[in-house]
Amino acid sequence: MPKFSYPIPRTAEITPKAAFLNRRAVVAGLTAGLATGLAGWPTIGRAQPLPGFTSGPYSTDEDLTTKEVATGYCNFFEFGPAKDDPAQNAHMLQTDPWSIMIDGLVDRPGPIDMDDILRRFALEERIYRLRCVEAWSMVIPWIGFPLAELLAYAGVGSGARYVQFESFDDVSVMPQRARSLLDWPYTEALRLDEATHPLTLLAVGMYGDVMPNQNGAPIRLVVPWKYGFKSIKSIKRISLTASQPAPTWHVKSPREYGFYANVNPGVRHPRWHQATERRLHDGTRIRTEMFNGYGDLVADMYAGMDLEQHY
Ligand SMILES: Nc1nc2c(c(=O)[nH]1)N[C@H]1C(S)=C(S)[C@@H](COP(=O)(O)O)O[C@H]1N2
Ligand SMILES: [Mo]
Numbered sequence: 001m002p003k004f005s006y007p008i009p010r011t012a013e014i015t016p017k018a019a020f021l022n023r024r025a026v027v028a029g030l031t032a033g034l035a036t037g038l039a040g041w042p043t044i045g046r047a048q049p050l051p052g053f054t055s056g057p058y059s060t061d062e063d064l065t066t067k068e069v070a071t072g073y074c075n076f077f078e079f080g081p082a083k084d085d086p087a088q089n090a091h092m093l094q095t096d097p098w099s100i101m102i103d104g105l106v107d108r109p110g111p112i113d114m115d116d117i118l119r120r121f122a123l124e125e126r127i128y129r130l131r132c133v134e135a136w137s138m139v140i141p142w143i144g145f146p147l148a149e150l151l152a153y154a155g156v157g158s159g160a161r162y163v164q165f166e167s168f169d170d171v172s173v174m175p176q177r178a179r180s181l182l183d184w185p186y187t188e189a190l191r192l193d194e195a196t197h198p199l200t201l202l203a204v205g206m207y208g209d210v211m212p213n214q215n216g217a218p219i220r221l222v223v224p225w226k227y228g229f230k231s232i233k234s235i236k237r238i239s240l241t242a243s244q245p246a247p248t249w250h251v252k253s254p255r256e257y258g259f260y261a262n263v264n265p266g267v268r269h270p271r272w273h274q275a276t277e278r279r280l281h282d283g284t285r286i287r288t289e290m291f292n293g294y295g296d297l298v299a300d301m302y303a304g305m306d307l308e309q310h311y
Pocket of ligand 2: 075131132133134227228229
């Protein structure tokens with residue numbers, strides 16, 4: 001496996017990325033100071049600056065996808081169907097102020113706002129593999145915290161077995177979203193054990209900086225052992241439920257988009273071969289790994305399940 005390396009930033013990017021370059025020795029106060037001290041760095045439509053973060057567990061040492069590719073080649077269908085549409089159109093999204101409604105089977109239902117989230121939960125950087133069902137993949141340094149911590153804060157109610165997520169949805173901000181493509185708002189869901197698994201991240205940034213709008217600002221899910229469509233962006237609502245929710249893609253085409261959608265090179269997809277994937281940073285084709293390479297950490301959750309039936 002290639003050794004970990006960071007792409008060399010272009011000169012114009014060096015100042016805003018100071019925190020990013022110091023990532024191995026990040027001190028909370030230092031990073032917060034840098035973030036607030038960046039005079040002239042545009043903030044319009046952007047999430048608020050991130051507090052400091054530490055280096056979290058489970059990171060891969062594979063080469064990173066460049067930030068340019070990860071922020072320029074996106075799936076965020078509310079902002080249009082082409083890969084470069086989200087980068088062009090997502091500036092309309094206003095991410096500050098922002099709150100998430102937490103409801104359903106929780107002890108403390110109600111809204112929680114981003115200020116509170118950023119104050120309450122310690123941020124970590126996690127370098128994860130991202131495998132899209134379209135058979136391309138990236139390696140992205142996310143910044144976030146385990147979803148389990150937010151759920152513990154809200155208090156998982158007795159009887160809760162699933163967690164449902166809903167994205168921001170406003171056609172006046174997202175005029176490119178076609179009514180016919182999906183039944184909006186975009187929703188996704190996990191089983192409770194998947195949602196509280198330590199790999200499952202709520203990400204508020206990437207590449208050492210706040211989350212770009214096109215990648216799901218100000219807060220999105222990252223579930224690295226599942227196909228990318230499970231990693232829902234720009235979350236506005238989290239609901240705990242007793243019965244299995246019906247996520248948007250799954251409802252549209254259950255054969256193509258399973259509820260579980262665990263990365264599985266053995267399950268055929270009608271449109272994309274899943275045995276291999278194209279690495280976007282170098283165009284190479286590599287073999288797709290079961291659970292996207294996270295099997296040691298997650299396979300236990302599916303013991304006894306027929307993973308070809310329960311795709
Ligand atoms: N709300 C919303 N979330 C979404 C999507 C979307 O269209 N809308 N696309 C999904 C898909 S298919 C993928 S592969 C990932 C892509 O994340 P990225 O663009 O940050 O790489 O986001 C997922 N989350
Ligand atoms: Mo995807």
